[in-house]
Structures are given as structure tokens and as C-alpha cells.
Amino acid sequence: MRQFKDNLLRGLLWLSAFLSVAVLVMIVGFIFYKGIGLISFDFIFGDYSPDGDGGIWPMIVTTIYTVLISLVIATPIGILAAVYLQEYAKQGRLVRLIRFATESLTGIPSIIYGLFGAVFFVTTLKLGMSILAASLTLTIIVLPVIIRTTEEALKTVPGSYREGSLALGTTKLQTLYKVILPSSMPGILSGIILSVGRIVGESAAIFLTAGTVAAMPDSILSSARTLTVHSYLVTQESGDIELAAAVGIVLIVIILAINLSATYISKKFNRATNK
Amino acid sequence: MEQSKEATIINVRDLNLFYGEKQALFGVDLAIQEKEVTALIGPSGCGKSTFLRTLNRMNDLIDGVKITGEIVIDHEDIYKSNDVIKLRTKVGMVFQKPNLFPMSIYDNVAYGPKMQGIKNKKELNLIVEESLRSAAIWDEVKDRLKTSALGLSGGQQQRVCIARAIAMKPDIILMDEPTSALDPISTLKIEELITNMKEDYTIVIVTHNMQQAARISDKTAFFLNGEVVEYDDTDNIFSTPQDQRTEDYVTGRFG
Numbered sequence: 385m386r387q388f389k390d391n392l393l394r395g396l397l398w399l400s401a402f403l404s405v406a407v408l409v410m411i412v413g414f415i416f417y418k419g420i421g422l423i424s425f426d427f428i429f430g431d432y433s434p435d436g437d438g439g440i441w442p443m444i445v446t447t448i449y450t451v452l453i454s455l456v457i458a459t460p461i462g463i464l465a466a467v468y469l470q471e472y473a474k475q476g477r478l479v480r481l482i483r484f485a486t487e488s489l490t491g492i493p494s495i496i497y498g499l500f501g502a503v504f505f506v507t508t509l510k511l512g513m514s515i516l517a518a519s520l521t522l523t524i525i526v527l528p529v530i531i532r533t534t535e536e537a538l539k540t541v542p543g544s545y546r547e548g549s550l551a552l553g554t555t556k557l558q559t560l561y562k563v564i565l566p567s568s569m570p571g572i573l574s575g576i577i578l579s580v581g582r583i584v585g586e587s588a589a590i591f592l593t594a595g596t597v598a599a600m601p602d603s604i605l606s607s608a609r610t611l612t613v614h615s616y617l618v619t620q621e622s623g624d625i626e627l628a629a630a631v632g633i634v635l636i637v638i639i640l641a642i643n644l645s646a647t648y649i650s651k652k653f654n655r656a657t658n659k
Numbered sequence: 660m661e662q663s664k665e666a667t668i669i670n671v672r673d674l675n676l677f678y679g680e681k682q683a684l685f686g687v688d689l690a691i692q693e694k695e696v697t698a699l700i701g702p703s704g705c706g707k708s709t710f711l712r713t714l715n716r717m718n719d720l721i722d723g724v725k726i727t728g729e730i731v732i733d734h735e736d737i738y739k740s741n742d743v744i745k746l747r748t749k750v751g752m753v754f755q756k757p758n759l760f761p762m763s764i765y766d767n768v769a770y771g772p773k774m775q776g777i778k779n780k781k782e783l784n785l786i787v788e789e790s791l792r793s794a795a796i797w798d799e800v801k802d803r804l805k806t807s808a809l810g811l812s813g814g815q816q817q818r819v820c821i822a823r824a825i826a827m828k829p830d831i832i833l834m835d836e837p838t839s840a841l842d843p844i845s846t847l848k849i850e851e852l853i854t855n856m857k858e859d860y861t862i863v864i865v866t867h868n869m870q871q872a873a874r875i876s877d878k879t880a881f882f883l884n885g886e887v888v889e890y891d892d893t894d895n896i897f898s899t900p901q902d903q904r905t906e907d908y909v910t911g912r913f914g
Contacts, residue, residue: 474722544758548820551717552771552827553748562774563760 412636419629428634432598440631442600446515446608447638450590451583453519453604454526459576461523462530463565469531470538471560489528497525498589506593513607518594522586526579533578537571538564573650580642584635587612611635668693668831668861669714674728676709676718676885683709685885687728691878696853696862698872698893701882702913707865710882711833714863715750716743732831748775751824753834757816764791764811764819765804771827786826793859794822795852814845821852825860832856834864838871850875869909873897881905 430439473479501521511517541564549559565572587610595607596617609617615631618624669691676684684706691697699707709718716737718724729736737746748771759767768787777783787804791797796818800811808819817837824832834853838846853862853875866872872879873893880890881902889896889905900906907913 542758544754544756545760547717547720547754548758548760548823549770550720551715551747551752551754552774552823553744553746554771554774555744558774562770567761 415629415632415636417629418626419631419633422626422630423633427630431600434598440611440614440634442598443609443611443614443631444634444638446594446601447584447610447612447635449515449601449604449608450519450522450594450610451580451642453516454522454583455576455579457520458523458526458530458579462527462575463534463572465527466531466534466538467560467565470535471556471564486528486531489524490532493588494525494586495588495592497521498592500524501589501593512605513593513595513597515594515601515604515606515608518590518610519604521589521593522583525586525589526582529579529582530572530575533575534568534572537568537575540571541567570650573646577643577646580646581639584610584639584642585612586610587616591616611638666693667691668732669863670731672729672731674710674713674726674730676706676713677725678721679723683885684713687885687887689880689887689890691861691863693861694857694859695877696857696864696875698876698879699863699865699882700867700869700872700879700908702908703867705882706885707880707882708835709885711835711863711865714831714833715747715752717752719743748827749829750831750833751827751829753817753820753824753832753837755836756840757813757820759808759811759816759819759823761807761809763805764800764808767808767819768823768826771823775827787822790822790826791819793825793856794818795848795855796822812845814841814848817841817845817849818852821849821856825856829860831861831863834862836865836867838866838868846871869897869911881908883908 427439428444429441432438432440432442469479469482498521501517501524505511505517505520506513509517511520545563545567546559549563550556554562590610591613594610594613596609596613597607598609598614601608611631611634615628615635618631619628667690669689671687671689671691674684674687675682687710699711701707712718713726713730714732714737718726726738730738732746732750740746760770762770765787768790769783772783772786777786788797788801791800796815799815800819808816811819817840821832821837838849841849850871853864856862857877864872864876876893878890879893879896881888881896881900881904883904889900889902891901896905897909900909
């Protein structure tokens with residue numbers, strides 16, 4: 385009987401693992417099956433034309449712009465905020481309040497951020513519908529993610545490292561910079577990877593702040609269309625599932641490439657500190 | 660007569676320490692002699708580690724710690740002067756568990772001097788080699804200085820920790836039960852090392868291994884419930900203790 389229970393449990397565990405992998409394989413498989421026929425050099429690197437034959441290069445460029453700008457702003461602010469909360473702030477009511485706020489922010493639907501961005505960045509700051517306005521909105525969306533993951537990473541650094549370093553007559557800043565931050569780098573990087581996923585996958589907030597202009601952006605102040613928004617619009621307007629799936633393939637490949645390079649950098653970083 | 664040869668390097672007078680409302684040390688008076696090994700013994704929770712950590716102000720890291728009384732090291736009251744950095748370069752520390760950083764062996768030992776602003780490669784190489792030699796670990800690691808320090812055995816790591824402390828050229832080295840996490844052979848090596856080190860350094864060591872205190876120390880202080888019950892030459896503490904409680908403890912009747 386106990387043997388039977390053990391086997392049953394094992395079977396259930398296996399089934400759950402199988403189901404989650406199977407769903408992922410099915411989705412990716414479906415996207416590739418539908419879209420792979422459209423993938424070509426011209427499709428990826430060609431300029432867009434409204435008749436449907438053109439490429440999606442402008443959307444790829446726009447997507448990369450939004451990822452880079454958001455991360456360049458959100459990463460340093462997020463890391464510094466986490467360091468303050470974890471290492472410097474006196475743990476008390478104020479810090480708990482800030483933590484509660486950042487946690488709540490992660491749960492807010494992105495359309496709310498989009499509305500805020502449309503009112504504040506686009507209208508009040510007069511940035512117009514632009515890549516910059518969208519990137520600033522996305523910065524606010526990913527900031528809590530970066531703060532939370534960095535805080536968790538800092539928490540995992542053993543207290544003995546701090547003591548060991550301070551006992552050698554170093555300042556708090558030296559200890560932070562030379563021992564604590566390097567040790568928490570893998571965790572911080574995983575936060576950044578999560579953020580990239582959030583940014584690339586975002587549609588509603590970008591829709592409201594960058595607009596939908598399907599053309600190569602002249603500058604970061606141009607209105608433009610990211611891949612995700614493009615995918616949404618072609619499905620919505622023309623019902624062209626093949627085209628949307630092809631855009632999806634490009635999205636998946638971009639995210640995969642970014643994740644792999646982040647893992648690579650993190651490994652390289654670890655080797656540099658652990659050599 | 661022997662007393663006159665000795666020089667007091669750490670002079671503690673009427674030291675009280677509070678964790679919030681709770682008092683952990685009660686009126687500790689202790690004069691620690693230069694270039695000797697002083698052992699602090701006593702049952703768990705008696706305040707010996709807490710006392711050790713007042714000597715390089717590591718207790719400052721804990722919120723709500725209050726200290727009264729004075730600790731004079733080198734004619735300076737360390738709680739009146741606010742240069743904690745300078746204090747900690749003079750008073751090194753080795754912890755209970757080896758706590759090397761996730762860096763190479765070389766970088767671990769060079770870390771302290773580098774943070775003090777020494778950049779010259781040759782000078783750093785020299786410091787690293789001398790420190791590792793003094794910690795009796797040079798021969799074991801000289802061919803793998805650039806590999807991760809975390810790949811060493813526990814006993815080796817603890818000796819590199821000692822080398823890391825030595826690299827700062829301190830006057831005093833505090834050791835908080837440095838062998839409690841080690842096997843007997845590694846323990847023996849570290850005890851030998853400590854005995855050799857007292858030519859150059861003043862060592863204050865917390866241990867709850869009484870044989871260890873008897874083997875390596877010149878003076879022993881017996882702590883109980885946050886007070887120093889007895890402080891004397893180690894031989895006297897273990898052969899002719901003056902206080903009944905000391906006798907009960909060193910003969911193993913409690914603790």
C-alpha cells in the first residue's frame with residue numbers, strides 16, 4: 385500500500401512536470417508551425433510597407449531601443465534603491481512602507497501604468513507619443529522587479545562576508561562594492577533578465593505611450609511600434625495569424641538571445657571573482 | 660618580578676555592555692599583555708565572544724548595543740576615538756567559521772592591503788607571500804594562488820583567514836573559537852601556528868575547549884554570566900584556581 389502511494393505520487397509529480405513542459409512546447413511549436421513560412425532575410429531586415437509584404441526591421445529596432453533605454457535608467461536606480469533598503473536604511477516602519485509599495489506596484493495591471501505614462505510623460509512633460517515616453521513608463525514597470533530581486537540577492541550574501549571585510553578595516557562602501565555586490569551579481573542579473581521579458585512582452589502600456597507608427601524611428605522622440613504591439617495589431621486589423629506568428633518567432637529568438645547572453649555574462653563575472 | 664617585563668597592550672576598565680535592556684557584560688576589568696596568548700573561557704552565553712568583539716568594535720554592527728567603561732589600546736580609549744577603521748587595521752580578527760570571500764586565494768589575502776590603498780603589484784606580492792608563510796600555509800597554496808579560495812579544505816581556509824588578518828600587519832589578533840569547526844588535525848596545526856605567532860602578535864582567543872586553552876595560552880580569563888570570575892596565568896587557573904566556580908568549571912563539573 386505504501387509502495388502504491390509512493391508510485392502514485394511519483395506519477396503525479398511526473399505528470400505535472402510533463403504538462404508544464406508540454407504546454408510550452410505546444411505554444412512554441414504552434415508559433416513556429418504557423419509563422420516559419422514567412423521568415424526570410426527580407427522579412428527580418430526589410431523596411432515595413434503597409435501592403436503586407438514588407439519586413440519588420442523598424443519594429444525590431446524600436447523594441448531594442450525600448451529595452452535598452454528602460455534598462456539603462458531602471459537598473460542603476462533599482463540597484464541603488466535595493467542597496468539602500470537592505471544595507472543602509474534603519475529597518476522600521478518607513479522601510480516596511482516602501483517595501484509594501486514596491487510589492488504592490490508589481491501587481492498593478494500594466495494598462496494603469498500606460499494611462500499614467502500617457503498623462504504624465506506624453507502630455508504633461510510634452511514628450512509626445514514617443515519611444516522615450518514608452519521607455520520611461522516601462523522603467524516604472526520594471527523598477528519594482530529590479531528592486532525586489534536585488535534585495536533578495538543581497539539578503540543571500542552571508543553576513544560573515546560583511547563581518548570579514550569590515551574586520552579588515554574597510555569602509556562600508558568598500559565592503560559593498562568589492563564583496564557584497566559581486567557576490568549578489570547572479571541574482572541581480574536574473575532580475576534584469578526578468579525585466580527584459582517584461583519590457584519585450586509589454587503591449588498595453590507601450591500602445592498608449594509610443595503609439596503605433598509603423599516606420600523606422602528617426603530618434604527616440606519618434607512615435608513607433610514595438611514587435612509585440614505589431615503582433616497585436618496585425619492580428620487585430622487583418623486577422624493575419626501567420627504574420628503575427630512570424631513576429632512571435634522573432635520575439636522568442638530575441639528573448640532567448642538576451643537571456644543566454646545575460647547568463648554568459650553572469651558566468652564570466654563569476655569566474656572573474658571566483659578564479 | 661616577572662610582571663615587570665610584561666607590557667599591557669589592552670587595558671579594559673569597568674566595561675558594561677547592554678543589548679537593548681539586557682546587560683551582557685558586568686564591570687569587566689582585564690589587562691592583556693603584549694605578545695602573549697590570552698584565552699577567554701567559560702560556558703556558552705557567558706559573554707566571552709561579546710567581550711572579544713568589543714575589542715575591535717564589531718559590536719557596533721548590531722543595533723541597540725550600548726557600552727560603558729573604557730578600553731584603552733595603545734594609550735587610546737577606542738570608544739572615545741571615532742576612527743574604527745584605524746582600530747580594525749591594528750586589531751585583526753579571525754572568526755569561528757572560515758569566512759573567505761568568493762575570490763582567489765591571492766585576492767583574499769591582498770584584499771585588506773589593497774583597500775588601504777596599496778596598489779604596487781610587487782609590494783602586494785610580497786605581502787601575500789609573507790602573510791601566507793606566517794600562517795604556515797604557503798607551501799600548500801603557492802601553486803594555486805589564483806584559484807578560488809573556497810576550493811580549499813576547512814582547515815586550510817582558516818589558515819588563509821589568519822594570513823588575511825596578518826596581511827594588515829596588526830598588533831593584536833582576536834580569534835573567536837577559530838578551531839570549533841575543524842577536525843583534530845587541522846586544529847593541531849592552528850594551535851601550533853598560534854604558539855609561533857605570539858612572537859610577533861598579541862593574541863586573544865575565545866575557546867570553549869579547555870585543553871586548548873591550557874595548551875596554547877599564557878593567561879586565561881574565566882567568564883561566567885557576563886563577569887570575569889578569575890584572571891591569572893593559565894597554569895594557575897588550571898592547577899590552583901582561587902575561586903570555587905573556576906575550579907568547578909575547569910574540572911568539568913559544569914559547562
